[in-house]
Structures are given as structure tokens and as C-alpha cells.
Amino acid sequence: MSWQSLFFEIFSYGIMMYSLILIISYIFIGVYSIGETKHYLNKNSFTDYNAISSSSKAPRVSIIAPAYNEGATIIENVRSLLSLHYNNLELIIVNDGSKDDSLEKLIDKYDLYKTSYFVNSQIKTKPVKGVYKSRKLIYRKLIVVDKENGGKADALNTGINISSYEYAVCVDVDCILEQDSLLKLVKPFLENTTKKVIATGGVIRIANSCVIENGRLIQVNLPKKFLPRVQTLEYIRAFLLGRMAWSRLNGLLLISGAFGAFDKEIAIKCGGYDTETVGEDIELVVRMRRYMEELELPYKVSFIPDPLCWTEAPDNFKILGRQRNRWTRGTIETLKIHKKMFFNPDYGILGLLSYPYWFFFEFLAPIIEFFGLISLAFFAYFGMINWTYFINLLLMVFSFGILYSVFAILMEVLTYNQYKKKSEILKLVLTAMLEPIFFHPFVVYSAIRGNIDYLRKKKSWGEMTRTGFGTTNKTPKS
Amino acid sequence: MIQLKPLIYLFFGTSLVLLIYMLVILYIKNINREKYKRWSKICNNIINNTVYSDDINVKNHQKSIESLLLIKTFRKLITKKILSATISFSGNSNNSLRKLYLHLHLDKYVIENLNVKNWHIKAKAIQEIGIMKLESMYDKVYKNTNHKNELVRAEAQIAIIKLVGFKGLKFLDSVTQPISEWYQMILLRELSHFDYDSFNGVDVWLKSKNTSVVIFALKLVDEYHLFELYKEVELCIYHSDENVRQQTIKTITKIFNNSTSNLFTKIFESEVFSNKIVIAKSLQEIGTDDDIPFLINQLQTENIQLKTVLTRTIAKINPNNFETICKELNPDIYPMNLIILQIKEEIRI
Amino acid sequence: MKILIAEDDALILNTLEFRLKKDGHEIITAIDGREALEKIEEHRPDLIISDIMMPYVSGLEIIGTVKEKYKDEMSIIILTTMGQEEVVLEAFELGADDFISKPFSPSELSIRIKRFALRKK
Known part of the structure; x- marks a missing residue:
């Protein structure tokens, strides 16, 4: 046997095995998520959220919303956040050195004055220029922090330093939150009696083409453009199947940066958000989990399948590419920081399952696909390819992709049924069929770019502070 | 090498089956949505009339929806609506709503559901019993206050309080399962609907082996300013569980005396x-x-x-x-x- | 009397409207805080009955805004849930005239409104 054909054999078997393992794990995720979702919906059907919406005994929550050049919408956004159904809260807006008139607008509208608030820098951050509060009684829950530009993670850390309450809820200021989203997000912290809940997250949905008035979602529509629509599908798959299954396994690694709640004490003990990575949201959850594992304390990261938060998804390839590039780098950086846990039994599920899954199927998948393609060209050149077999393999992966998407859409219809028209559902299914051809290659390409940029050590967060963080990490990976 | 063709057929085939199933579901859901709108109107009308007339004509209502009441989903809908109205209104309206509920014989179904194995149906039935104050079911509900399923026992505990008020707290004597913070909050809220009525047992609960019961007892002392239990509360400050100690500090602050700050300074260091x-x-x-x-x-x-x-x-x-x-x-x-x-x-x- | 009811729970809103119309009042309804503020501008009601927890603009903000702008031209009754003394206190600090906690008796509310009507005269 020549070296080429030996190499070829290894290659085909490798790709084959990889695909099968991937498919099996997806089947597992799909099936396993059903139980969790069902359990949640059954439970939720008679939960009385009023119990804590206005109770003074409810846990105290600090909402932390970093803002960078959001002047156009900041007043509406703040107003919307102030009217969330929750009484025991403070709202901390962190103005991350905006170059526009965000701060002036806030000062003017909410009648703010500069306090001599002493910021306890438990987490190191860029300097704070001022802490503002309102002279008006009705806005006493509002705190506005003005600081030097330092990026999203740095802004969130500043918010955590200033927060005086037990739980920190980090949100993107431009997100549209459901009225009862805080109640739902806080509830898991009060529920568990045996394990400490360290973080909770909810479902992010895509708001493109939805009707929004004055910061409120009036009507849900399926995005009209192809790109946001594929992302809608991606989000449904990731949140309804992936996160639910991982939550059931208690192996969830990612609470989306767009809307998540943390036990503040533990977040601080872990050192807060890492400003050196572009994947600060996943990195923090991984670090908090690792911290709990190392102290051998029983803990849980909870996930809520209710759609709590709506956000605009990138609708052109340029911004989308940049976003995916950043997610890739965030993943690599996080995996690298915590490489000690790789198949390390000391870290339980986290080390034996979650981490390897992310390593093999989130980090390696695009790389394998990319090199698979290159090798394929190489073998084709030598005329070594069994085309029937190759096409069948491709068809199998393709058909499975569609099956998985259809299953996810079905779960959506059975549970929340946000898209009620038959035409919308059929469009989603059609999107599922087009995705592997018109969208997936671009995702792989962006991921490869991310790998290259990472290897070149491109200082990405510098770029981020320039462009703001309106569209960062709403990461819907599974 | 594995045969791929069957897999391809399998995946495509299953997708197709799921797709058809999905469309059927969507179709049914959309039809139901229209039906629900109609039903909703009927229910709202009945409830509006019930809430705001002092002398209700229950018989009439019953006639008008007699056939609908045979349909399970309609019963579910009207039950849900009556429940949520009952929670919102007190006084005469509340009584009228309960009358309406009984006249429609909705309580018949709640008994069926109570005996079901399925935890969420059971828990929901218990909740309904509490809201509608079906006192005759007290014993059946009480049995579930230490149920192994968290939701069943929590709903049972809440329902017991709704039925008999402070007296219902006696389930704390025997409960061995934990009561979560969430449900402690709800229990306290339920108690607040009743006029304060002196109750016994707090001293025993303060010594319970179940730490969540100790914490809840401390909250009761706090809420109702039970000064007479100062000594018993003081002992909890040396409890091995730090959450118990924390609640003790909060509670004792509410019923403090001259020696309290001394006690605090003494334990502070450790x-x-x-x-x-x-x-x-x-x-x-x-x-x-x-x-x-x-x-x-x-x-x-x-x-x-x-x-x-x-x-x-x-x-x-x-x-x-x-x-x-x-x-x-x-x-x-x-x-x-x-x-x-x-x-x-x-x-x- | 012209009364504006702001309440996001449709059931309560409907029943209140039904009852108060029967009592002979002119009723304006709003299902959220923003709508309430707009309709207050437009209709200048004599009395506002407002829930505390409402979408977009909370009941507290309505009190603040109304009392600042119209002083005692309009009276405000707030609807709260049991066990939220702190919120009630906050509402009074802001200038609310009365409060009713849920669950409430519609007849009692009706009587309280009559009292407000008398005071107006």
C-alpha cells in the first residue's frame, strides 16, 4: 500500500468516525433536552411570579448595563429597564467613555448629580470619573457611572464593583427584555436547596423584522432577510436543544453576555470578567464553575427556556463575519486558559464532558471541515476519491443537519410557538435546507479567520473598544 | 465502511415525518386559538357578571355553557379564569366566584386530579383546592406536605395555609424535606392574608433538624415580632449552618434587647x-x-x-x-x- | 367623574371598567404605563386608578409625573399586591392619595371612589 492510500484510508475513516460521533452527540442532545423543557414548562404552568415582583423580601438585584455611544436610544433603554417587573433592584448604567452625548442626555433627563460615592475596586478596572444619582425620588434606583473607555468586560467589572446588591444581572443596554424576565432569571437562585446556584441565563431571540415601539416588543415576526433568519434557526437550535440538554447535565458553559445573572460574591471572588479575552461571557462562567469545583462545593448553572431577551442580529456578512471571528477567538482563549480541566476527573462533568465537547465540536469542527476540504482537493487531484461514497457521506451529514433543524423547529412549535403562521414555519424549514449551502461555509470561513487572527495575536479588544459592543457576544453556540 | 444510504433515507424520512407532524400541530393550534378566543369571551362575561353582582344568577350561566362544560379544554380554561379572578378579588366577589365554581361542579375534577401520579397535575390540583378554599379536602392535602416531589409538597403547604391560616403551620413539626427560599417567601405572603393569630410550635421549629425549617421559624419570629422567644432565638446564633446564623442575626435584630449588641460583638470575630x-x-x-x-x-x-x-x-x-x-x-x-x-x-x- | 384605570391584567381591567361604568363614571382604560401617561395628557381625568407593576412605565413613575405636573388636580389610587408595604410607602412619598391592595373587594373600591367624588364637589 502506498503512503498516499494509507493516508487516504486514515483520512476517510477519520472523517467518517468524526461525523458519526458528532451525529450521535447531537441526537443525544436533542432527545435529552426534551425532558428538561417539559419539566420546566410543567412547573412554570402554575408558578406565581407575583410572589416576588414587588416583595421587599425578594433578593436584591443590580442590573448592570454597559453603554458605549448609545446616545440615540439611551433614554428609552433606561426607561424600559427601570420599568421591569421587579421592585428590589438598582440599575447601574456604565458609560464606557462614550464619545457621544450619552452622559449629558442622562444627566439632563434624569436630573442627575455627581455623588462622592467611593468605588471599592475589588476588581481592577479603568478609572471611574464619576458616579451619578438622580435628585428625583422616582429614579432613585438609577445609578450612572462614568468611566474611561476599557471595553465591555471592564465596564461590567466596574458595574460589579459599584453594585451593592447580592445578584448581578448583566445586560446589553439595547436588548429588549420581557417584563417578567428578571423574575424568571432570579427564581432559580431561590429554588435550590442542595446546590448553590451561581449563575442563570435565559433564551435570546432575534428581533429583526419584529415590531418594536418605544423599547417594547409589540409583534413577533420571522426575519425577512435570509441572514437574520438563519440566525433565528441557529438560536432556536442552540437555546431550545443545546442549552437545555447541557443544563440538565449541569454542564452548561455559557450564559449569554446579552442577559445573564450571577451570584455577585462568587463572581468577585473569581476576579470578575477577564478583560484580556474577547469571550468574556463564556470565560466567566467557566471560571466560576472551575472555582466551585476546586472548592468542591455543590453548585449549579441554571438555564431558563423562556424567551426573555430580544436582540438585533447582524444582517450583513461583514458584521456577522466579525462576530463569528470574535466568538472563535473567545472560545480558543477560554479553552486555553482552562486547559488544565481537559479530561481531568477532578472537575467532574465540567472536565470530562463539557470541556471536551467544546474542544472537539466547537473549536475543532470548523478546522476539521476546512482541512477535510483541502485534503479532499488533494486526493481528488490524485484521482483517489470514491465519488459515490463521498457524495453519500455528504448527503448523510446534510440530511442529518436538516433533521436536527426540523426537530428544533418542532420543539419551538410545541413549546413557545413564537412564529404562528404556517408560512413562517415553512420558511424556517426552507432556511434549514439552504443553511448548509449558503450559510455554513461562511461560518466555517469566519472561524478559520478567527483561528488565524488568534495565532497572529491580534489584539482584538482594542478594536472592540473602538467599535463599541452593541453587537458582541450573544453567542448562541450549543 | 458503514452503509450510508440507509442512514440518508432514515434522516430524510424522519425529517419529513416530523415536518408533517409539525404542520398538523400548527393547524390544530391555530384552530384552537380561534376557539379559545370565543370561549374566553364567554368566560370573561360570566366572571364579570359574577364579580359585580351581589346576587348572582349562577343557574343561568350553568345552562348557557352546559354543553361546553363537557369539553375538557373548556373546563380547564374556565377554571383557570375563575382561579385568577379569585386571587385578585376579595370580599363578596370572592364568595360569588367560589359559588360559581361549585355550581359548575368544577370541584369534581379536582379530586380526580389530586389522585393522579403525575406530579404537575397533582400539584396544580392542590393549588386549586387552596385557592378555592375547598375545606373538605384538608386531610387529603395535608398528607402531601412532606411529599418527595418538591412542587407537590410546596403547593400542599401553601394550600394548607390558605385553608386554615396560622394553624396550618403545624406541618412544620413533621416536614423533613427542605423548603426552598422561594416557597418560604410565598408561605409568608400567604400568612399575611390572615389576621395574626397566636400560634404555637415556633420554639420546637427553632430546634428542628431540618435547617430550612429553622430558618423559616426565624423568619416567623422576625415577621411577627415574637419577643418572648428571644432566648430560643439566641441559641440559634451558635448553629453550625452559616445561613441559619445569618437569619438569626437578622431576626434577633428585630426583637433585640440590651444585651443584643453585646452578643454581636462577641461573635463577630469568629x-x-x-x-x-x-x-x-x-x-x-x-x-x-x-x-x-x-x-x-x-x-x-x-x-x-x-x-x-x-x-x-x-x-x-x-x-x-x-x-x-x-x-x-x-x-x-x-x-x-x-x-x-x-x-x-x-x-x- | 372621569376615571382612568391603568392595569396590565386584562381581567381586572375589564371587571373594574364594567363595575365603575355601572356606577355612572366615565372610564378610560390603559393597559400599560406609557399609554396611561398619554391618555392622562389627553383626557385629564379626575381620578387615576393605577397598578404599581406595569409594563414600560411603572405606577410609581405615573404618580411622580402626575403629581409634579397636575398637583392636586388629579387624585391617584394605587393598586398593589399584599405584603409590599415599602412600595406603598414609596407611593405615598410620591404623592399617592390612597391605595388598595390586591386581592381587593370591588364594592369597597366603589365606595372609596364615591368618597373621592364627594370631596371633588
């Missing part, structure tokens, strides 16, 4: 950090000038959060004298200079 903060905050309420030397002494801590809270406590105990005391607090050295500035602004407001 407490965990989060409880130190709670003690410092509690002293804002009950501390006196005598505690100030102790607090100043504790300011040597490196922890800035604790420093800030301690300084605030000193200021709140004697705001008028704060200016003078500040001189002893190293007011020129970081971070005390900044902390003092902040606190001064706070007490001025």
Missing part, C-alpha cells in the same frame, strides 16, 4: 465574612455609643467593603457626633478619606 457584614448592618439599627469603640477597632480590617459598612454603622449610630469620631478614623489616609466622604454625603441626605 463569623464568616458575609455574616460580619450582616452584623455590621444590624448594628446600624440597634447599636449604641457603647459599641463605637468596638466598631472603630474592627476598622483595621483590610477589606474595603467591610470598612465601608462599619463606617456607615458608626455614622448611623450617632450622626451628630460623626464629625468628631472621624478624627479617630485616619480621615486623611486612603481609603478612609474617601469612605468618610461618601458616608457624610449619605447621612446628609
